Amino acid sequence: MDAAQEHYRASAEIYRRLHNPLKTAHTLRHAADIYRERSTRDESERLYVEALEIYRDHPGTPPLDLGNAIRGYALLKEDTGDRAQALALWREVNDLYELAGIAESRRRIGLLSGE
Template sequence: MASVEELMTNGYEARRDDRLEDARQCFAQAVALSRVSPHTQKDLARSLNGLAQIERDEGRNEHAQRCYEEASALLRQIDEPLRLAHTIRHLADVLRHRDDTAAAEASYAEALALYRSNPDTPPLDLANLLRGYALLKTNMGQRSEAASLWSEAGALYKGCGIEAGAAESRRQIEMLSA
Protein backbone atom coordinates (compact mmCIF):
# COMPACT_ATOMS: atom_id res chain seq x y z
CA MET A 1 0.00 0.00 0.00
CA ALA A 2 1.29 3.46 -0.92
CA SER A 3 2.03 6.02 1.77
CA VAL A 4 0.29 9.39 2.04
CA GLU A 5 3.46 11.03 0.75
CA GLU A 6 3.65 8.70 -2.26
CA LEU A 7 -0.02 9.22 -3.05
CA MET A 8 0.41 12.99 -2.91
CA THR A 9 3.53 12.87 -5.08
CA ASN A 10 1.66 10.72 -7.61
CA GLY A 11 -1.34 13.06 -7.41
CA TYR A 12 0.71 16.16 -8.18
CA GLU A 13 2.51 14.35 -10.99
CA ALA A 14 -0.83 13.29 -12.49
CA ARG A 15 -2.10 16.87 -12.18
CA ARG A 16 0.99 18.20 -13.99
CA ASP A 17 0.36 15.63 -16.74
CA ASP A 18 -3.31 16.73 -16.94
CA ARG A 19 -4.54 13.34 -15.76
CA LEU A 20 -7.05 14.87 -13.39
CA GLU A 21 -9.05 11.71 -12.65
CA ASP A 22 -5.84 9.88 -11.67
CA ALA A 23 -4.87 12.86 -9.54
CA ARG A 24 -8.28 12.89 -7.86
CA GLN A 25 -7.98 9.20 -7.02
CA CYS A 26 -4.51 9.68 -5.54
CA PHE A 27 -5.59 12.62 -3.38
CA ALA A 28 -8.83 10.91 -2.31
CA GLN A 29 -6.79 7.88 -1.23
CA ALA A 30 -4.35 10.16 0.59
CA VAL A 31 -7.27 11.81 2.42
CA ALA A 32 -8.72 8.42 3.40
CA LEU A 33 -5.36 7.13 4.57
CA SER A 34 -4.64 10.36 6.47
CA ARG A 35 -7.85 9.95 8.44
CA VAL A 36 -6.48 6.75 9.95
CA SER A 37 -3.95 6.72 12.79
CA PRO A 38 -1.03 7.33 13.09
CA HIS A 39 -1.24 10.06 10.48
CA THR A 40 -1.26 13.66 11.54
CA GLN A 41 -3.59 16.58 11.03
CA LYS A 42 -0.87 18.04 8.82
CA ASP A 43 -1.03 14.98 6.52
CA LEU A 44 -4.80 15.27 6.29
CA ALA A 45 -4.69 19.02 5.64
CA ARG A 46 -2.11 18.58 2.88
CA SER A 47 -4.14 15.77 1.31
CA LEU A 48 -7.33 17.84 1.46
CA ASN A 49 -5.53 20.78 -0.18
CA GLY A 50 -4.41 18.53 -3.02
CA LEU A 51 -7.91 17.16 -3.51
CA ALA A 52 -9.34 20.69 -3.39
CA GLN A 53 -6.99 21.78 -6.18
CA ILE A 54 -8.25 19.00 -8.41
CA GLU A 55 -11.86 19.85 -7.60
CA ARG A 56 -11.15 23.48 -8.60
CA ASP A 57 -9.39 22.36 -11.78
CA GLU A 58 -12.55 20.52 -12.77
CA GLY A 59 -14.90 23.35 -11.81
CA ARG A 60 -16.36 21.64 -8.74
CA ASN A 61 -16.02 24.66 -6.51
CA GLU A 62 -18.52 23.44 -3.91
CA HIS A 63 -16.44 20.31 -3.33
CA ALA A 64 -13.25 22.36 -3.31
CA GLN A 65 -14.76 24.72 -0.75
CA ARG A 66 -15.55 21.86 1.63
CA CYS A 67 -12.00 20.50 1.32
CA TYR A 68 -10.42 23.92 1.91
CA GLU A 69 -12.70 24.57 4.88
CA GLU A 70 -11.76 21.28 6.52
CA ALA A 71 -8.07 21.81 5.80
CA SER A 72 -8.28 25.34 7.27
CA ALA A 73 -9.92 24.03 10.43
CA LEU A 74 -7.13 21.47 10.84
CA LEU A 75 -4.38 23.99 10.15
CA ARG A 76 -5.79 26.38 12.76
CA GLN A 77 -4.98 23.69 15.35
CA ILE A 78 -1.31 23.36 14.43
CA ASP A 79 1.52 25.84 13.92
CA GLU A 80 1.47 26.17 10.12
CA PRO A 81 0.67 29.87 9.54
CA LEU A 82 1.87 30.06 5.93
CA ARG A 83 0.12 26.83 4.96
CA LEU A 84 -3.01 28.17 6.68
CA ALA A 85 -2.75 31.49 4.82
CA HIS A 86 -2.27 29.65 1.52
CA THR A 87 -5.29 27.44 2.16
CA ILE A 88 -7.49 30.37 3.18
CA ARG A 89 -6.39 32.29 0.07
CA HIS A 90 -7.51 29.43 -2.13
CA LEU A 91 -10.76 29.18 -0.17
CA ALA A 92 -11.29 32.91 -0.79
CA ASP A 93 -10.75 32.38 -4.52
CA VAL A 94 -13.35 29.61 -4.54
CA LEU A 95 -15.80 31.75 -2.57
CA ARG A 96 -15.26 34.62 -5.04
CA HIS A 97 -16.00 32.31 -7.95
CA ARG A 98 -19.14 31.14 -6.15
CA ASP A 99 -20.23 34.79 -5.69
CA ASP A 100 -20.12 34.51 -1.90
CA THR A 101 -18.76 38.04 -1.58
CA ALA A 102 -18.93 38.46 2.20
CA ALA A 103 -17.23 35.14 2.95
CA ALA A 104 -14.63 35.74 0.23
CA GLU A 105 -13.81 39.18 1.61
CA ALA A 106 -13.43 37.82 5.16
CA SER A 107 -11.19 35.02 3.91
CA TYR A 108 -8.98 37.34 1.84
CA ALA A 109 -8.64 39.70 4.81
CA GLU A 110 -7.68 36.84 7.12
CA ALA A 111 -5.14 35.40 4.69
CA LEU A 112 -3.69 38.87 4.09
CA ALA A 113 -3.25 39.41 7.82
CA LEU A 114 -1.49 36.04 8.15
CA TYR A 115 0.81 36.76 5.23
CA ARG A 116 1.65 40.27 6.42
CA SER A 117 2.46 39.04 9.93
CA ASN A 118 4.95 36.46 8.69
CA PRO A 119 8.38 37.65 7.49
CA ASP A 120 8.82 34.37 5.58
CA THR A 121 5.85 34.99 3.29
CA PRO A 122 6.91 34.37 -0.30
CA PRO A 123 6.31 37.55 -2.33
CA LEU A 124 4.60 35.60 -5.11
CA ASP A 125 2.09 34.12 -2.65
CA LEU A 126 1.30 37.61 -1.38
CA ALA A 127 0.99 38.92 -4.95
CA ASN A 128 -1.43 36.13 -5.86
CA LEU A 129 -3.56 36.87 -2.80
CA LEU A 130 -3.62 40.59 -3.61
CA ARG A 131 -4.69 39.79 -7.17
CA GLY A 132 -7.68 37.77 -6.03
CA TYR A 133 -8.60 40.35 -3.40
CA ALA A 134 -8.36 43.12 -6.02
CA LEU A 135 -10.66 41.20 -8.36
CA LEU A 136 -13.17 40.88 -5.53
CA LYS A 137 -12.93 44.58 -4.65
CA THR A 138 -13.44 45.46 -8.32
CA ASN A 139 -16.55 43.27 -8.43
CA MET A 140 -17.80 45.02 -5.29
CA GLY A 141 -17.36 48.43 -6.94
CA GLN A 142 -14.64 49.44 -4.49
CA ARG A 143 -12.39 50.94 -7.16
CA SER A 144 -9.96 52.78 -4.92
CA GLU A 145 -9.29 49.74 -2.74
CA ALA A 146 -8.98 47.56 -5.83
CA ALA A 147 -6.46 49.93 -7.44
CA SER A 148 -4.36 49.97 -4.28
CA LEU A 149 -4.32 46.15 -4.16
CA TRP A 150 -3.47 45.95 -7.87
CA SER A 151 -0.64 48.44 -7.39
CA GLU A 152 0.94 46.39 -4.62
CA ALA A 153 0.40 43.12 -6.51
CA GLY A 154 1.98 44.61 -9.62
CA ALA A 155 5.08 45.70 -7.73
CA LEU A 156 5.42 42.24 -6.21
CA TYR A 157 4.94 40.51 -9.56
CA LYS A 158 7.55 42.80 -11.11
CA GLY A 159 9.95 42.01 -8.28
CA CYS A 160 9.38 38.28 -8.85
CA GLY A 161 9.97 38.64 -12.59
CA ILE A 162 6.37 37.73 -13.44
CA GLU A 163 5.76 40.20 -16.27
CA ALA A 164 2.31 38.80 -17.07
CA GLY A 165 1.18 39.59 -13.51
CA ALA A 166 2.73 43.05 -13.59
CA ALA A 167 1.10 43.78 -16.96
CA GLU A 168 -2.30 42.57 -15.75
CA SER A 169 -1.97 44.83 -12.73
CA ARG A 170 -1.22 47.85 -14.93
CA ARG A 171 -4.20 47.10 -17.19
CA GLN A 172 -6.52 46.72 -14.24
CA ILE A 173 -5.37 50.00 -12.69
CA GLU A 174 -5.91 51.75 -16.05
CA MET A 175 -9.45 50.34 -16.29
CA LEU A 176 -10.21 51.37 -12.71
CA SER A 177 -8.88 54.87 -13.38
CA ALA A 178 -10.96 55.37 -16.53
Protein backbone atom coordinates (compact mmCIF):
# COMPACT_ATOMS: atom_id res chain seq x y z
CA MET A 1 0.00 0.00 0.00
CA ASP A 2 2.88 2.38 0.69
CA ALA A 3 4.14 2.05 -2.86
CA ALA A 4 0.67 2.49 -4.37
CA GLN A 5 0.09 5.56 -2.25
CA GLU A 6 3.33 7.16 -3.41
CA HIS A 7 2.77 6.23 -7.05
CA TYR A 8 -0.67 7.84 -7.09
CA ARG A 9 0.67 11.01 -5.48
CA ALA A 10 3.56 11.15 -7.96
CA SER A 11 1.16 10.55 -10.85
CA ALA A 12 -1.08 13.37 -9.66
CA GLU A 13 1.87 15.74 -9.62
CA ILE A 14 2.87 14.71 -13.15
CA TYR A 15 -0.68 15.28 -14.42
CA ARG A 16 -0.79 18.60 -12.61
CA ARG A 17 2.43 19.73 -14.36
CA LEU A 18 0.97 18.54 -17.68
CA HIS A 19 -2.14 20.68 -17.01
CA ASN A 20 -4.45 17.69 -17.19
CA PRO A 21 -7.03 18.44 -14.49
CA LEU A 22 -9.25 15.40 -14.96
CA LYS A 23 -6.35 12.95 -14.72
CA THR A 24 -5.05 14.92 -11.73
CA ALA A 25 -8.42 14.64 -9.97
CA HIS A 26 -8.70 10.94 -10.84
CA THR A 27 -5.33 10.07 -9.33
CA LEU A 28 -5.93 12.29 -6.29
CA ARG A 29 -9.18 10.43 -5.68
CA HIS A 30 -7.42 7.07 -5.80
CA ALA A 31 -4.73 8.32 -3.42
CA ALA A 32 -7.50 9.58 -1.10
CA ASP A 33 -9.13 6.14 -1.21
CA ILE A 34 -5.87 4.53 -0.09
CA TYR A 35 -5.41 7.02 2.74
CA ARG A 36 -9.03 6.40 3.81
CA GLU A 37 -8.52 2.64 3.81
CA ARG A 38 -5.41 3.14 5.94
CA SER A 39 -7.30 5.44 8.36
CA THR A 40 -5.16 8.47 7.51
CA ARG A 41 -8.25 10.63 7.60
CA ASP A 42 -6.82 14.17 7.47
CA GLU A 43 -4.77 13.47 4.35
CA SER A 44 -7.62 11.53 2.79
CA GLU A 45 -10.01 14.43 3.34
CA ARG A 46 -7.56 16.94 1.91
CA LEU A 47 -7.16 14.87 -1.26
CA TYR A 48 -10.91 14.27 -1.68
CA VAL A 49 -11.61 17.98 -1.30
CA GLU A 50 -8.97 18.85 -3.88
CA ALA A 51 -10.22 16.21 -6.34
CA LEU A 52 -13.81 17.37 -5.91
CA GLU A 53 -12.85 21.01 -6.48
CA ILE A 54 -11.16 20.05 -9.74
CA TYR A 55 -14.06 17.88 -10.87
CA ARG A 56 -16.70 20.47 -10.00
CA ASP A 57 -14.79 23.25 -11.77
CA HIS A 58 -14.23 21.29 -14.99
CA PRO A 59 -17.10 21.31 -17.51
CA GLY A 60 -16.00 17.99 -19.04
CA THR A 61 -16.09 15.95 -15.84
CA PRO A 62 -17.76 12.59 -16.45
CA PRO A 63 -20.66 12.14 -13.98
CA LEU A 64 -19.43 8.71 -12.87
CA ASP A 65 -15.96 10.09 -12.04
CA LEU A 66 -17.55 12.83 -9.95
CA GLY A 67 -19.84 10.26 -8.32
CA ASN A 68 -16.93 7.99 -7.44
CA ALA A 69 -15.04 10.86 -5.80
CA ILE A 70 -18.11 11.89 -3.81
CA ARG A 71 -18.63 8.23 -2.83
CA GLY A 72 -15.16 8.02 -1.32
CA TYR A 73 -15.68 11.25 0.57
CA ALA A 74 -19.05 9.99 1.85
CA LEU A 75 -17.40 6.80 3.12
CA LEU A 76 -14.76 8.91 4.88
CA LYS A 77 -17.49 10.97 6.55
CA GLU A 78 -19.18 7.76 7.67
CA ASP A 79 -15.87 6.53 9.09
CA THR A 80 -15.44 9.74 11.07
CA GLY A 81 -18.99 9.58 12.44
CA ASP A 82 -20.27 12.61 10.52
CA ARG A 83 -23.57 10.99 9.56
CA ALA A 84 -25.25 14.22 8.45
CA GLN A 85 -22.46 15.09 6.01
CA ALA A 86 -22.23 11.48 4.81
CA LEU A 87 -25.95 11.42 4.15
CA ALA A 88 -25.80 14.69 2.20
CA LEU A 89 -22.92 13.34 0.10
CA TRP A 90 -24.70 10.03 -0.55
CA ARG A 91 -27.78 11.94 -1.70
CA GLU A 92 -25.62 13.93 -4.08
CA VAL A 93 -23.94 10.85 -5.48
CA ASN A 94 -27.27 9.04 -5.77
CA ASP A 95 -28.36 11.10 -8.76
CA LEU A 96 -25.05 10.50 -10.51
CA TYR A 97 -25.08 6.78 -9.78
CA GLU A 98 -28.68 6.31 -10.85
CA LEU A 99 -27.68 7.54 -14.30
CA ALA A 100 -25.18 4.68 -14.40
CA GLY A 101 -27.50 2.09 -12.83
CA ILE A 102 -25.53 1.78 -9.59
CA ALA A 103 -27.69 1.12 -6.50
CA GLU A 104 -25.13 1.45 -3.67
CA SER A 105 -26.06 5.04 -2.82
CA ARG A 106 -29.74 4.19 -2.22
CA ARG A 107 -28.76 1.47 0.24
CA ARG A 108 -26.38 3.83 2.11
CA ILE A 109 -29.01 6.57 2.27
CA GLY A 110 -31.44 4.07 3.78
CA LEU A 111 -28.92 2.95 6.38
CA LEU A 112 -27.91 6.47 7.38
CA SER A 113 -31.39 7.97 7.45
CA GLY A 114 -33.24 5.01 8.91
CA GLU A 115 -35.48 4.73 5.85
